[in-house]
Structures are given as C-alpha cells and as structure tokens.
Amino acid sequence: MIGILFSILAGIFISLQGVFNTRVSDKIGFLETTTVVHGVGFIFALIITLIYGSGSFSKIGEINKIYLLGGVFGVIIVFSVAKGISILGASFSIAIMLVIQLIIATTIDTFGLFGSPQIKFEYTKLVGLFFMIIGIIIFKLKG
Known part of the structure; x- marks a missing residue:
C-alpha cells in the first residue's frame, strides 16, 4: 500500500x-x-x-x-x-510520457537490466500499452 x-x-x-x-x-x-x-x-x-538522512556518502566510491x-x-x-x-499542453505531453515510461520500465523489468529483478513479460502488458496508445489518440482527436 x-x-x-x-x-x-x-x-x-x-x-x-x-x-x-x-x-x-x-x-x-x-x-x-x-x-x-x-x-x-x-x-x-x-x-x-541533514535532518533525516541515515545513509552514508562514504560508500559513493562503491557505486x-x-x-x-x-x-x-x-x-x-x-x-x-x-x-x-x-x-x-500538460495532459497530452504527460500522457505520452506515461506510455514511454511504461515501455522503458517494461523493457527493464523483462530483461532485468541495471541490476533489476527480471519479471516475466506477459502479453497482457502489451495489450495494456496498446490500449493506452489508442486512448491517447482518442483523447487527442478533435471533436
């Protein structure tokens, strides 16, 4: 939660x-x-x-x-x-950003890139992305 x-x-x-x-x-x-x-x-x-930090900058060399x-x-x-x-405009621009973020994040998850745990690709993710793209097209259509 x-x-x-x-x-x-x-x-x-x-x-x-x-x-x-x-x-x-x-x-x-x-x-x-x-x-x-x-x-x-x-x-x-x-x-x-300075108020809440609990880590240490001393390990920055290990990154x-x-x-x-x-x-x-x-x-x-x-x-x-x-x-x-x-x-x-805000809504159209952010809608495009969200779809691209999902595509990149799904690629990272699917291939376990950059030390991320690998998460199996399900076709439903592709269907969801497709519907999001269709939604953006519908959202942007002039009525």
Whole structure:
C-alpha cells in the first residue's frame, strides 16, 4: 500500500513540476529554469538529508559510475518536460510520457537490466500499452 501511495505522490508532483517549470521557463528560459530547479532541489534535498538522512556518502566510491548519470537524466527530464508541455499542453505531453515510461520500465523489468529483478513479460502488458496508445489518440482527436 505504501508503494502505491508514493507512486500516486510521484504522479501528482511530476505533473505539477512540469507545469510549474514551464511557467518559470516562460519568464527566464528553458535552460535557466533547469538550472534554477536543480539548484532549489539540491538545497531542499540537502536540508532533508541533514535532518533525516541515515545513509552514508562514504560508500559513493562503491557505486557503479553509470548510475550517477541519474543526475544528468534529471536535467534532461526537467528540460524536456517543460518543452513538451509548452508545445503540446500538460495532459497530452504527460500522457505520452506515461506510455514511454511504461515501455522503458517494461523493457527493464523483462530483461532485468541495471541490476533489476527480471519479471516475466506477459502479453497482457502489451495489450495494456496498446490500449493506452489508442486512448491517447482518442483523447487527442478533435471533436
């Protein structure tokens, strides 16, 4: 249940973040927004870590260096979401993102990529993705 709650929160905040960042970029630019957003995010993460952190930065050398690209991905995500929303609108852009996220996540699960446990691919996942894509097409149709 807690996993569902965190997933719901992530969905809410990803949608809000995309719209908020797009509004900021209207005033200061897309790359500038990406920089500001990550600066503010860093300060917030540092404060939360100082208050609640229970891990240790001392083991950072043990991490596979490719996984540190997550920070780079964050920059690309913030920029791309703001651009996508500014061009397509929030609902259409986020719908496309959700389908792509499911395709990539299913690929990672199916092949057990990046140290993830391998989860058997079921045809129902393909059917679900198909219906999501059809749903986006119907959603976007002009009436």
